[in-house]
Amino acid sequence: MTGAFTVEPSTLIAIVAMALTTYATRVAGLFVHWRHAPGPAARAALDAIPPAVLIAVVAPMMLATGWPETIATALTALAATRLSLVATVAFGAACVVALRLALGG
């Protein structure tokens, strides 16, 4: 068993790459000079980045894994309109466990 204090070089490289990328996005705003504010299409594109990326990451689980996962996603989306974030996660996990038992997955 690897110890809790082990740091793999390849893991460290990945973490540092993500940290530098993130810092670059944070510091870049200090150097932005806009002649004029972004237009409606550019604005809509910028607003769409977080949901588009988040969904792109999990779409294989949502749509290309099996029926339990797809149905659980639909139920979770309904729950997300009324529950807190943490409650939504707990609900989603419970749904997928139940559906895998029921449908076999």
Add this chain to the structure above:
Amino acid sequence: MRKDVADGVRDILPAMIAGAPIALLYGALAVGKGMTPVETSLSSLLIFAGGAQFAALELWRSPPPVLALAFSTLLINARHILMGASLKPKLGQFSPLQRMFGVFFMADENWAMSERRAAARALTPVYYLAMGVVFWANWGLWTTLGAIGGAFLGDPRRIGADFAFTALFVGLVAGFWKGRSTAVTVAASAIASAAAYRAFGPPWHVAAGALCGVGAASLYAMRGKG
């Protein structure tokens, strides 16, 4: 000065409480993906961007795909550029060093609180940094506790934890919801990503879904004018 520290901590406290279970979950899932507790803590302390960190775990394998991880991180955190640009005119009291150091702590929640503060009075470095540092330390602390606890969790699939990302991201997207435009984005992204995943495998699905989602949103905005 002491008042500014107290105000900063008070303003960010609700976000710290809400963030604690999310950080616990991140820590537990990260060790489930094979990271050690120290690696997991380092990731939260150095990256300090929840959405990108969860996305990274979903793409995580051994050895880690560094370029795909950096690209996904860049896409998810691109919003910081806008946040920083919006905050910049309010940093009049900050020295250049305080600005460069201070933006490291800029997350959605404390950025929003700083914008709100700046609307009412001058934003001081003490207020901003006190808030940022406690919020950052909170994220790191709960991540570490989750990583230590998660090592005893066993098979994540048994309790549906492998589905936790999907549920979490669905919940996060609900928070970004801006009506039909978001629905168009989500549908385009989901279909393109799943198709690319089937056709080419990871990590291409992230770029395919992100580009199609963003493209669909801007097309919708142009056609929807009027």
